[in-house]
Amino acid sequence: MQYSSAMVGLRERKKQRTRRALVDAALRLFADKGYEETTLAEIAAAADVSTRTFFSYFASKEDVLFYDAEERMERLLALVASRGPHESPADLLVRLIDEIVYRSGEEEDLTLEETRLRMRLIMSVPPLQARALFLLFDTQLRLAEALCEAYPGRLGPLDAAAAVGALTGAVKLAAMAAISRGASLQEISDTARRAAALAASGLRSLG
Amino acid sequence: MQYSSAMVGLRERKKQRTRRALVDAALRLFADKGYEETTLAEIAAAADVSTRTFFSYFASKEDVLFYDAEERMERLLALVASRGPHESPADLLVRLIDEIVYRSGEEEDLTLEETRLRMRLIMSVPPLQARALFLLFDTQLRLAEALCEAYPGRLGPLDAAAAVGALTGAVKLAAMAAISRGASLQEISDTARRAAALAASGLRSLG
DNA sequence: CCATGTTTTTCATCCATTGAAAGTTTGCAT
DNA sequence: ATGCAAACTTTCAATGGATGAAAAACATGG
Numbered sequence: 424m425q426y427s428s429a430m431v432g433l434r435e436r437k438k439q440r441t442r443r444a445l446v447d448a449a450l451r452l453f454a455d456k457g458y459e460e461t462t463l464a465e466i467a468a469a470a471d472v473s474t475r476t477f478f479s480y481f482a483s484k485e486d487v488l489f490y491d492a493e494e495r496m497e498r499l500l501a502l503v504a505s506r507g508p509h510e511s512p513a514d515l516l517v518r519l520i521d522e523i524v525y526r527s528g529e530e531e532d533l534t535l536e537e538t539r540l541r542m543r544l545i546m547s548v549p550p551l552q553a554r555a556l557f558l559l560f561d562t563q564l565r566l567a568e569a570l571c572e573a574y575p576g577r578l579g580p581l582d583a584a585a586a587v588g589a590l591t592g593a594v595k596l597a598a599m600a601a602i603s604r605g606a607s608l609q610e611i612s613d614t615a616r617r618a619a620a621l622a623a624s625g626l627r628s629l630g
Numbered sequence: 631m632q633y634s635s636a637m638v639g640l641r642e643r644k645k646q647r648t649r650r651a652l653v654d655a656a657l658r659l660f661a662d663k664g665y666e667e668t669t670l671a672e673i674a675a676a677a678d679v680s681t682r683t684f685f686s687y688f689a690s691k692e693d694v695l696f697y698d699a700e701e702r703m704e705r706l707l708a709l710v711a712s713r714g715p716h717e718s719p720a721d722l723l724v725r726l727i728d729e730i731v732y733r734s735g736e737e738e739d740l741t742l743e744e745t746r747l748r749m750r751l752i753m754s755v756p757p758l759q760a761r762a763l764f765l766l767f768d769t770q771l772r773l774a775e776a777l778c779e780a781y782p783g784r785l786g787p788l789d790a791a792a793a794v795g796a797l798t799g800a801v802k803l804a805a806m807a808a809i810s811r812g813a814s815l816q817e818i819s820d821t822a823r824r825a826a827a828l829a830a831s832g833l834r835s836l837g
Numbered sequence: 838c839c840a841t842g843t844t845t846t847t848c849a850t851c852c853a854t855t856g857a858a859a860g861t862t863t864g865c866a867t
Numbered sequence: 868a869t870g871c872a873a874a875c876t877t878t879c880a881a882t883g884g885a886t887g888a889a890a891a892a893c894a895t896g897g
Contacts, residue, residue, distance in 0.1 A: 434863055434874070462852065473877050475855090484853070553764035557756065560763050560802075567803060580807075581800055585829035588799010589792050595767075596774060596791035622792035641843075641894055669883060680846050682886090691884070 442480050442490075443532070444470035449487045454540050458548045485554050488541055492558050496565065499523065503569040512570060512578055513623045516590045519566070520619040524594075524612045539608060546602050559595070563587050593622035649687050649697075650739070651677035656694045661747055665755045692761050695748055699765050706730065706769065710776040719777060719785055720830040723797045726773070727826040731801075731819045746815060753809050766802070770794050800829035 448469035452461040463484055467474045481487045502522055506515045533541070545551045563584075570583040578586075597618035601611040655676035659668040670691055674681045688694045709729055713722045740748070752758045770791075777790040785793070804825035808818040 432864065437863090438875085463854090464852085474853095475878075476876055478854070479875075482854095549764065552767075553760040556763040556767050557760035560759075563799065564803065564806075581804060581825050581828045584803035584825065585796050585800040588802070588829070589796030592770065592795010592799055593788055593792040595795070596771065597788060599771075618788050618791065621788045622795070639895070644894090645844085670885090671883080681884095682847080683845055685885070686844075689885095 441470065441472060441476075445472070445477060445480055446487055446490065446532075450537055450540060453488075453544055458544060458551065485551060488545060488551060489554060489558060495523075495526070496558075496562050498526070499562065500565055500569050503566060503573050506573050512574055512583075512586055515570075515573070516586060517619050517623050520590060520594050520615065524598075524615045535608065542602055543605075546599070559591070563591055566591075589622045590619055593618040648677065648679060648683075652679070652684060652687055653694055653697065653739075657744055657747060660695075660751055665751060665758065692758060695752060695758060696761060696765060702730075702733070703765075703769050703772065705733070707772055707776050710773060710780050713780050719781055719790075719793055722777075722780070723793060724826050724830050727797060727801050727822065731805075731822045742815065749809055753806065766798070770798055773798075796829045797826055800825040 445466060449461070449466045452465055452469060455461075463477050464474050466487070467477045470477075481490065499519060499522065502519055503515065510518075545555050567580065567583040567587045570587065571578055571580055574583075594615045598611055598615045601614040606614070652673060656668070656673045659672055659676060662668075670684055671681050673694070674684045677684075688697065706726060706729065709726055710722065717725075752762050774787065774790040774794045777794065778785055778787055781790075801822045805818055805822045808821040813821070
């Protein structure tokens with residue numbers, strides 16, 4: 424009937440507001456006092472909900488920093504599925520990396536400052552790092568799979584795995600280094616892209 | 631004075647025995663009731679120590695399954711450092727993978743059954759998987775670094791990262807698949823080696 | 838056997854996470 | 868409007884991992 428933005432009821436809007444309040448509160452508190460030092464009770468209080476309610480929005484304390492992971496992965500997979508007809512695997516992967524790197528700078532709902540903060544947090548808190556790697560691994564698996572499907576007969580599972588591993592490996596390490604030396608998003612993005620190009624050149628042999 | 635094996639006092643021997651008892655108990659309980667379902671209290675009880683004591687041997691519940699991670703990494707790094715004078719980076723990495731894969735079958739202190747069990751546990755419990763990936767990442771970083779040093783002037787940081795990423799990426803995915811379909815250690819090892827060879831052939835271009 | 842340094846146990850506490858029951862709010866149909 | 872049903876939130880209680888501190892048990896060297 425109505426345009427979808429107005430169609431959602433109060434319920435939905437409230438939920439969005441609460442989710443947002445929780446993310447914001449968490450990010451701010453983490454920045455102020457550190458991740459470990461911030462309790463869920465504090466986050467919940469800052470967002471004006473009960474502690475228990477936090478868990479109906481996020482499955483864990485870590486999750487509040489990864490709430491958009493699913494969405495991001497879908498975007499990447501879609502990109503692979505819609506490859507250009509003449510695009511080589513290596514080029515496609517580079518475009519993919521570009522997408523990842525670019526997009527990290529233009530979050531829908533986070534400011535640049537928040538994005539950087541989140542990155543720094545994830546990089547510096549081991550359990551968060553572990554979680555990020557877990558998500559990345561999952562993404563790699565799915566990408567490799569998608570890549571096989573996108574190039575049927577041309578790219579075996581192992582080739583795909585190697586290609587994805589090489590590119591993400593290079594980018595991961597390069598970006599990591601850039602982030603931890605406190606580089607700007609622009610620099611990080613540049614470094615990552617150079618790494619991708621470099622790794623890709625080694626992959627051209629895959630066709 | 632005496633040969634080192636007899637030199638260690640009762641204290642040291644007891645500590646080894648307790649550590650071992652904890653690992654064994656944990657492994658057995660995890661196998662019987664599952665990881666999440668097993669409490670530290672149960673593990674400690676099975677090893678005849680207090681719960682608190684568990685934490686003077688391992689930093690966390692997860693750690694009891696990764697107690698030898700440090701040692702393994704050192705072995706790999708040593709291997710890179712002692713590369714043959716005419717060995718190419720790709721060949722060296724393949725030898726490395728071989729080492730990893732082989733050795734997983736011949737643990738110093740775990741039986742084959744225990745090794746398989748541990749693998750299955752790590753693969754099937756998300757937090758353990760995350761932890762394993764974290765450790766792997768650390769290893770990758772250090773390997774890339776070591777690789778650069780082993781081939782000064784010949785391999786830049788990004789090349790090294792790409793090479794390590796490609797090989798470990800391929801092996802990781804292949805081994806993962808093999809493990810989760812319940813393959814034997816021999817099969818896993820074979821799969822991993824084929825993956826490594828495949829990825830390496832793509833890397834020869836690095837020299 | 839004693840003095841000493843270690844390790845283990847006890848005890849107390851914090852916090853993340855989860856289940857269940859009770860209380861509110863929203864959406865919808867009459 | 869009114870009121871019912873579904874969806875959410877709060878409250879309450881409990882579990883289990885992790886950590887600090889002080890007391891108790893133990894090993895070592897003299």
